[in-house]
Amino acid sequence: MRNHREMNGTAVSIERAVVSYREHVALRDVSLEIKRGEFLGVIGPNGAGKTTLLSLINGLGKLVQGRVWVLGHSINHGSVNGIRKRVGYVAQAQNIDPRMPITVKEVVMVGRYGQLGLFRRPNRADREIVDEMLELVGMSHLSKRPIGHLSGGEQQRVAIARALAQEPDMFLLDEPTASLDWRAQGELLDLVRRIHETQKLTTLFVTHDLNALPEACDRVVLMKNGKIWQQGVPELVLKQDILSQLYDAPIMIQEHEGRQIFLKAAG
């Protein structure tokens, strides 16, 4: 993969961003800096603006006020398409029509299409990248299957392979473990951590589920009502009182074999 990535630069810089959909203000005056190579976790209740924050970074959201730079390019003016090609985005698991005429391999190849541009067909190098990514997420054996025939966990792995096939500089994951079973959830978190480390990406991981927050996070951003409510290293912000206030519900933390487990406390 690319080895010229600078580890000390800034990947994302957001200054006083406001995003609104009709009457609803989704992000209010949000400022955030993300370093290259950082693994950032974003947590908060439903509707806190987590997904909107991601969509701002991959150029799919509409900025009303403020300034945003991603990988050195301004989102305010200039080609957003160029940024999208360098940002791998994995959305929440979606319902895929089981009869959809597209195979697993073709879905991963879609990740190459943006890089290729119009009028160019995938060549051998592109096919090799696709095979490599399928191997990485452990889906090579299903490469010829129609995508709609896979389970939710398998489809999410394919979505990750697709995002990585873009050879991105940034990796955005929006609730990738939602609706996955226990085992699939654990395996996916492992995979994301491994990818972040080996591919040296800047990773943003969004989840409302505290137990799905990867332990590998360098920093955690807590969002509430469209604002960044608190942020810091996991050891400092993942505390019972802070989390209980964030979710407006009593939350308990228990240690089990050196791992924190978050529970909703009674009352």
Next chain:
Amino acid sequence: MDLSIFGYQFMQNAILAAFLGGVACATVGVFVVLMGISFIGVCLSHAAFAGALLGVLLGFDPLLGAFLFSLGTAAIIGPLASRGELNLDTSIGVLFSLMLGLAFIFMGLMSGPKTEMLGLLWGSILTVSNTDLLLLGIVAVGVVGLVLLFFKEIQAVIFNREIALAVGIPASFIIYGILFLTGSTITVSLSPIGGLLIFSLIINPAAAAYQLTYSLKKMFLLSAVFGVVSGWVGLLASYLFNVPSGAAIIVTSSLVFGLATLFSPKRKVKRWRAKDEPSRVL
């Protein structure tokens, strides 16, 4: 069986029209079926119909009016859906009712017999003109050419518009292009094939192909073959049984769809034999 009729010029033209129209409609049909916008066929054919009527009313070429209205409507469908935050099918429904209303108003304003105009709805594949054939040919070649040229973008957009956008594909441009191709196909098919027949030639071959394959390439190919076969077999049946050609083509394409559904490998269910693994009750 006396097949000498196929030696006549009008019949050869009909065979060629069925081939070109079959390929163009069936190709466009793959988008329509996979994007779930089957209503677009009726909508755009009525838009073309309204445009042709306006042409007759104001004294300009009806074909020009048909093109303007059909392409204009195709161009509005996408932005109307985005602006109004509707799904494409609702946007299509709104425009369809408007076009139907306009068509009736234009007809009401016309004096004299209107049978010629109503012919546009039924079409007349047995009286295709050379201009019809030329236009059909241009559109068929255009549609197939553009699908080949933009295949990977089309595949990505059909799979998931948001993902296509996220990987840096100009998804809206591709969708508007698809709607534009659909509009052009319907307009040039209006007089030879007819507004009502277009609908079945767009939907049935593609829906039949959808039953049989998991490959988008094969789906385009099968759909085109089914479109042409429906046209040809329909023409033959119309001659043999002395029934209207348009209706015969519709019924044939429906039969093709029925057979494809019946033999669809996608409907096969794996047989499973229960072993001795009783569920445990604790």
